[in-house]
Amino acid sequence: MQFGRHISGQFNVELESIRTHVLTMGGLVEQQLSFAMQALHKDDIDLAKKVVRDDHKVNSMEVSIDEACTRIIAKRQPTAKDLRLIMAIIKTITDLERIGDVASKIATVAIESSPLKDQTFQISLEPLGRQAIAMLHQVLDAFARMDVDAAASVYKLDDKLDAEYEAVIRQLMTYMMEDPKSIPNIIQVMWSARAIERVGDRCQNICEYIIYFVKGKDVRHLGEQSIDDLLK
Incomplete structure (x- = not known):
């Protein structure tokens, strides 16, 4: 990814270092989510x-990258485009950290519900988890290249994730009606499903940050069609 040339070569080095650290953090978060599932x-x-x-480790990386961005703003007085990049990075690491929290909480559910676990409930989350991990992987790839077309494509994947989430909830509701004693365990699974679904929303946010950096347009709340129109 090219940020453009700067008078200070050290500025280029600092920006590249931050980008590398963001991608490293993203890879760790993806691994955490995969392991949790x-x-x-x-x-x-x-x-x-x-x-x-x-x-x-995820939390520490967020703090470290945030501090590096703050130092650049204070020392380098970045131009508009560089400042957009730094703001996009700060927002991206916040969403990555929250995805990391999701992974940790799902892992906690796995530990706490293990003695009561019904594999039927857990298996119902597998397709949802696969889709969320794939979406995260693709948005990190789009971020690495600051590819707005790839970001727009990833943005649309959330509809498929939402549909899978709704199917899971309907399935779990059926289980609860058939066996009221299973409700406490199913509620845990429902929470996990909701947390996984939120990963898709976080990925959409990162797509918006990519578009904001490249195009200089804030596309929050615009929707898929408006984003497509902007990129034409």
């Missing part, structure tokens, strides 16, 4: 505990 589906308590333990 594996732990939930396979009843792997050791893996779930690892996800919970490693959450601090």
Whole structure:
């Protein structure tokens, strides 16, 4: 990804370093979410505990990147486009950290619900989890290249994730009606499903930040059609 040339070569080095750290953080968050879903589906308590333990790494990376961005703003007095990049990065790492929180909480659910686990409920989340992880992977790739077309494509994937989420909720509601004793465990699964669905919303946010950096347009709340019109 090219940020443009600056009079200060050190400025270029600093921007590239921050970009690299964001992608490293994104890779860790993707791994955390993948491990959390594996732990939930396979009843792997050791893996779930690892996800919970490693959450601090995500948090530390967010703080470190945020501090680096603050230093650049203070030292370099960035131009408009550079400032858009820095703001996009700050917002992106916030969403990544929150996805990391989702992974940690899903892992916690895997640990706490293990003695009562009904695999039927857990398996129903597998397609939803796969879609969320794929969406996260693709938006990180779009961020790495600051590719607005790829970002627009990823943005649309949230509709498919939402549809899968609604199907899961309908399935779980049926289970509850058939067996009221299962309600406490199903509520935990419902919470996990909702958390996974929110990953899609976080990915959409990152798509918006990419478009904001490249196009200089705030596309929040515009919707898919308006974004497509902007990119034509």
